[in-house]
Amino acid sequence: MENAFGQPQNVVVLGGSSDIARAITRKLCAARTSNVVLAGRSQKALDAAGDEAKDYGATTVSTVLFDAEQPENAAKTIDEAFAAAGEPVDLVIIAVGLLGKQEEDENDPEATWRMAAVNYAWPVTALAQLRKLMVAQGHGRILVISSVASVRVRRTMYNYGAAKAGLDRFAFGFSQGLEGTGVKMQILRPGYVRTKMIAGLKEAPFTTGPNEVADYVMRGIANDSTIIWSPPILRYVFFILRHLPNSLWRAVMDRT
Amino acid sequence: MSRELLYGWGLTAPGNCELRTVYDEAQVLDQLSKTTHTIARGLGRSYGDPAQVSGGVVLNNRGLCEIGRISDEGVVTVGAGASIDELLQLSIPLGWFVPVTAGTRQITIGGAIAADVHGKNHHVDGSFANHVLSMRLVTPTGAHTISPNSQPELFWGTVGAMGLTGVITEATIQMTPITTDSVLVDTDRYSNLEGVMTAMFEGDANYRYSVAWVDCMTKGKNMGRAILTRGDHAGVDQVTKPTLVGPQPPKISVPFMPPSGLLNRASVRLFNEAWFRVAPQHREKEVQSLSTFFHPLDGVSNWNRMYGKRGFLQYQFAVSDDHSETVVNAIKRLSESGVASFLAVLKRFGAGNASPLSFPIPGWTLALDLPIGSPRLPGILDELDDMVVAAGGRLYFAKDSRLSPEKAQVMYPRLGEFRTLKNRIDPEHKLTSDLARRLRLVGE
Secondary structure (H helix, E strand, O other), X not given: OOOOOOOOOEEXXXXXXXXXXXXXXXXXXXXXXXXXXXEEOOHHHHHHHHHHHHHOOOOEEEEEEOXXXXXXXXXXXXXXXXXXXXXXXXXXXEOOOOOOOHHHHOOOHHHHHHHHHHHHHHHHHHHHHXXXXXXXXXXXXXXXXXXXXXXXXXXXXXXXXXXXHHHHHHHHHHHHOOOOOOEEEEEEEEOOEOOHHHOOOOOOOOOEXXXXXXXXXXXXXXXXXXXXXXXXXXXXXXHHHHOOOHHHHHHHHOOO | OEEEEXXXXXXXXXXXXXXXXXXXXXXXXXXXXXXXXXXEEOOOOOOOOOOOOOOOEEEEHHHOOOEOOXXXXXXXXXXXXXXXXXXXXXXXXXXXXXXXXXXXXXXXXXXXXXXXXXXXXXXHHOOHHHHEEEEEEEEOOEEEEXXXXXXXXHHXXXXXXXXXXXXXXXXXXXXXXXXXOEEEEEEEEEOOHHHHHHHHHHHHHHOOEEEEEEOOOOOHHHOOOEEEEXXXXXXXXXXXXXXXXXXXXXXXXXXXXXXXXXXXXXXXXXXXXXXXXXXXXXXXXXXXXXXXXXXXXXXXXXXXXXXXXXXXXXXEEEEOHHHOHHXXXXXXXHHHHOOOOEEEEEEEEOOOXXXXXXXXXXXXXXXXXXXXXXXXXXXXXXXXXXXXXHOOOEEOOOOOOOOOHHHHHHHOOOHHXXXXXXXXXXXXXXXXXXXXXXXXXXXX
């Protein structure tokens, strides 16, 4: 169960070996989390993340394999993860995502479809199944990792940005549909984070490490914020950026 | 039948449950046979999550509210859903007071037994269940009349067990005789914690009721300054106009929820300062009404809303006299951290009772109200847990909303005994709560 501070005991992490997910899981295990289900593509990476969770205090770790390029299997994956948890799940983290390579993908229908599948279709399909299970439980929390890239789609990563924008707006509507159910939805909008995903990209302003993101997530959970910005200042930065005329927006964003 | 969000008094960690009001024993039995996860709920005054079971069925005991005739000896049989307030309305005019009352009258008799509540007279009279002559308990295996003599294991196993053995439907209680509705109160102010603890240790035995209010926000030589109020029921010849009038309904209400953060370090410090300065250095035999003395916060309905949407929690622990330094260290830790804490209440506990899960142990108990919000608070309270565990002390389930299951096991060494009983009378573990799940009270 979740306690008065929102600290969960049973956690399911979809995309459990991602750097941000691992940083969050470590912090959760250091608090009250004892039972962790990690789902992802690579058994080896999940096992490594699982060992790490145990180092930080988890007593039970199980793993579930899935492929986010197959949204049709998302509901099955959720069922498997909940079965592995064995008890009511307090927190589900959706950390599934694919950054892609915009310039290479632009003329590639298959790659474009893959971006839409992993970043949008899989997560929203999973959410529908999660809604069913968690509303029946009468409590729980879902954290969806969106991105500041979802706020205004940009030339240099529109594939990623548009899919995240879809997920972000879906999640926002989803959260409103949960009122009174005991289930809460929170949306994390991180800026650039130093992870495997962006390795090789130029470091943008307001870049943070995964541990800082995890800190902001812990605070966001304790405060029940629907949208968690990481770092929090991006909320104001993107308020301005979002309202810039297109020419200015392009001048600022196409270069970074 | 409706599904709704249920909270404890602290307004944290809600659970969506199906709430069904029960009116008689047959309905309780019927519900227990039909459901897989269920728990009884009274007036929801526990701070955390013991009176809810997310995704399950919560049995509202307020339908079981009959109050019987009070015998000449002060024995009364009361429905478990009747509140102490309702009982006092009838009993005070007849010259009877409840044997033990919590800091609020707005609790049910069933809840008082399930949490085995204590009051300002614990050092003299013990906790609520010590005055329960018998009760009716409905378990998934049937209805039982239980008393300390007829079925001691089930009786004491139910006391303090937060509803996990079954649904209490009625109880027979021994009331306390009074001749007026007044209390004669002595008030003393102490500039530090050591002063008040010495006075309580040495002098509490001279009073039936005693409680100290401690300022947990002052540091240095005034750390833990306190106001000690102690009293006894007034006799007819001790007041100018003896009356026997029941409690009045609240006059003020908190009509809406102000933003969280209204009660912060600055505002609480200011309140504590004012409260301390208004109290007299020493005053004897002041006449106070029963309500003013026992239930000051009942004058304001919904006062829990003052903490805003994020809610608050109460941290209450008990340690023996051999570990009284734990009280000092806990207050020191809190005052140094600057976490806003108001209404810290310090009391002496007398002997505990036979229940494996009842909270009181002889010595001290300290209770603090803390707003949710400071990012350091979870860690500070985990440290306090460690101090309490090291001192062989414990936290109170009726107040808890954040303890870990590992520490709960250590604090309640007789949990195993309770689980054996639980497995016998509720083998399918139908009776459970979010508290029981969070602290793994009923086992894996």
